[in-house]
Each structure stands twice: as structure tokens, then as C-alpha cells.
Amino acid sequence: MFSRGGSMLELRNVNKSFTVGARTLLNSNKLKVADNICLTLDQGMCLGLVGESGSGKSTLGKMVLGLEKPDEGEIWFEGKNLASMSRKERLAVRRKIQTVFQDCYSSLNPRWPIYESIREPLKNFEKLSAREEKRTIQELLISVGLSPDDMSKYPHQFSGGQLQRISIARAIALKPKLIVLDEAVSSLDVLIQHQILKLLEDLKEQYLLSYLFISHDLMAVRSISDQLAVMYKGQIVETISCKKPLSAMQHPVSKQLVASILPSHPRDRGKARITPSFDGTQELLLAANAN
């Protein structure tokens, strides 16, 4: 399906449940958030994971990041099963898989100049001199479209879009192979979303990155992904190439996601669904197709 490189990430029959509500001796309520998930992401590609709130997307991202463990199944990264790696190998993987979350305000320490926030992963994983660190941080800021002088400013001095650029600079500081982007553009307005998606696309080429792009926003996911996986109640109900039109999506849940995209002008709502896509082209979806 993917062709640029070999398989970077593979989820094999991954299952995960959480215990919810009161547990009694006779009863424990289990909520299945990953139900036999099988997914592959090849090197240099972007896999979009879309689905309604609570469908299990973030939990899946956390399992890839090693923040949650699957109950069953395996997660393979660069040809190795995460669960059977040595401590040293796991540490190496930790720097190769980075993340950008939605909430850039809480992911940066408000009391630190952003220099310190970007420096943190470098300090943990690289042995750089103060001079090298400073140069690296300046280069990272430039590569995300900010000024090297910004490094002495504090988070409150930046807009939401700029803060997300800083989070991205920190995520790429260790030259990772894979970035899990969990609702990374969801809190931004459409114009800034577009700019951050463009930046992510450029960085993907420049640093040969792979992305797992998690969002409930079908259009944002489609604009950056090569392949799209639709998640519903812990299951992947459909995977489809993003080269195909939205109308090619078959599963009722996918069709519902498509139907929920509102046309840009109220006049068009209810007749045809016209949605501007991020490359500026227009996609015309007849309501009959979408439903």
C-alpha cells in the first residue's frame, strides 16, 4: 500500500480495554478501546487516524508512544516488537518516536523561556556543548518559521499557532523517525491550521519523517495523510487512500464523517456539500453521495 520505504510501524491485532465504573467482586465493566487493531505505516508516509470523540484514537497513539500497554497484540517499530526490546533499545525508540499534542499551552512550561523547553530533550539525549545547544535551538526555530531571537521569550508571549510551532520544534529536536500528532491542529483557527499543516508537510520531506496524524477533523487529516484509517468504538472500520475522493468511502461511519463536513456557505448546506480543501481546490460532494 505504502511505497516510499519499508514498514516503520506495525500494529498487529492490538487489543486494549479500560475498567470503567465501580468494580465489584462479581463484576468489572470493561470498555474496549482497541479491538483487534491492525495498521501499517511505512517510512516517510503519513497515516491519518480519524474518528469521533471517544473512539480510541488517543489511546492508540499512547500505545505507539509506549505510554499505554496493549492487553494483547504487538506493536512493531522498525522491524522490532516494542514489548520484547531491551531497556537500551526502548530508550533508543523513545527518541525516535516523538509527539505533538493539541494542548500546546500545557505542554510548555509557562515559567521557562522557550529556549529551555526546546533544550529539554537535547539535554536528556544529546551531549552538546552550550554553544552547540544554542545553535541547534536557533536552527530549529528557523525551521519552524520562527526567529532565533524568540528563544528568550516566554510561552505567554506567543500565539496558539506560534506555540504549536515551538512544540513541533521540540518534537523534531532529536531528529525522530515518527511523530504522533494528536489533534495537533484542532485548537487552531482554519488559516493557522493550514499554515501548520503546510509546515508539517515541509518538515516531513526535510527530515524524512513519518506521521501518525490523529484527529476528529476529516478534512485536516485528509489534507496531510497518504492513508486514512477510520476508527469507531475501538475498531478500524475502514482504511482508504487519501488519493481517492471522499465519496469513495464506504463504511456508514465514514459516510457520516463526510456528511458532517459543512459547506463553507450556509446557502449550500442541505443541497450540495462543498468543502474547500487545504490545497485550495474545491471538492463537490453531492449530499446523496455523502449520506
Ligand SMILES: Nc1ncnc2c1ncn2[C@@H]1O[C@H](COP(=O)(O)OP(=O)(O)OP(=O)(O)O)[C@@H](O)[C@H]1O
Ligand atoms: N486511562 C483510562 N482509564 C479509563 N478510561 C479511559 C482511559 N483513557 C481513556 N479512557 C476512555 O477510553 C475511551 C477512548 O478514549 P480516547 O481518548 O482514546 O478516545 P479518542 O478517540 O482519542 O477521543 P477524543 O477525540 O475525545 O480525545 C474514552 O471513553 C475514554 O474515556
